[in-house]
Amino acid sequence: MTGSEHINEYFNGRAFMVLSAVMLVVTAALALSMGCPPPSVGENGAFFSFGGSLFEPSTLSASVNVLCLLATGGIMLALNKVFTYVRSMTHLFVSAFFLLQMANPQALVALNPGTLLCLVAAIATLPLFASFQDGHAQRSIFLIFALAAAGSMFHYGFLVLMPAFFLGFLNMGVLNLKGLLAILFGLVTPFWIVLGLGIATPADFVAPAISGVWQLAGGIWPNVLLIVAAVTALLGIVLAVMNLPTIMNYRMQTRVYNAFFVITLAMSVIAMCLDCRDVAVFLPLLGLMVSVQVAQAHTLRTSRRYRYVFLLLFIAACIASAAANLMIPS
Secondary structure, three states: OOHHHHHHHHHHOHHHHHHHHHHHHHHHHHHHHOOOOOOOOOOEOOOOEOOOOOOOOOHHHHHHHHHHHHHHHHHHHHHHHHHOOOOOOOOHHHHHHHHHHHOOHHHHOOOOHHHHHHHHHHHHHHHHHHOOOOOOOHHHHHHHHHHHHHHHOOOHHHHHHHHHHHHHHHHHOOOOHHHHHHHHHHHHHHHHHHHHOOOOOHHHOOOOOOEOHHHHOOOOOOOHHHHHHHHHHHHHHHHHHHHHHHHOOOOHHHHHHHHHHHHHHHHHHHHHHHEHHHHHHHHHHHHHHHHHHHHHHHHHOOOOOOOHHHHHHHHHHHHHHHHHHHHOOO
16 A cells, blocks of 8 residues: 555544544634634524523533534444445544534534534434435424424524425435425424413514625625635535536435435525525534535545545645634634
8 A cells, every 4th residue: 555545544544533523622622712702693593592602601611512513423423334425434524524613713612503503413314314215204304394493493593404304305205295294293393382382472583684695795804704604615515516426326325315415515505695694503514514525525536646635735724714713703
């Protein structure tokens, strides 16, 4: 095995994943010690408020936040072992996810809706993939849409899960009449419970606010967070376009799994464009989807000896982004 092959295998391996996790933890500790505030996001869901952080920035809040991100990576790793959406034996998608989260240190200092949205999406992907061509998947459909609806009561960012999982179940071939009814009941049930128990009233309802990307025209130059989001989105789109021709030659089940990640990536980008104020909420989910494309791009091009150069540039960009965010908080 040549030196280039050794480097490529290292990036695919567990050791690099652990190193990436350590870098994530160190960056979170550094951001917390420097007093970085959590990113400013909209606070409203349908009935309740969930601001930039669930708890005030503290060691406990940052620790819980980082643990949720590590758990998200672990879930994605377990998903690949069961469903093999990345066909090669690799841990790179988890490593890339940790690096992309490290690139935005402000989101690491406190438990925030973006981290929870990302974790919920990863958890919900398990029953989604397990439902492939299962005509009796109504329970999974109901639970996922009920979870998304419940999340939207606290923060409207959870609405992004609804079109992503609707199209995901549609591609899985399980959306018959019973499946559509399961979606409807899943969306209604959390609101019915909250209103029925008097926890909230119709008068408490707050409609979602739109702050589209077009509102930036003629305004102040986008801050570091928006630049990071734009670059991450562009990277994900370019890699997805590059990966799709090869993935389309896979067996149908693997194609459908990967299509879901591309759909969710697209939904995250659209959500950012429609709600620039909440870019920080959608960025962890976008990073999760982009990390899959990074791993696919690396493993699909095994014939290229120096494909690790792209990963070196990717790592350098993430470190530079982390440094810029620490020095120029958004």
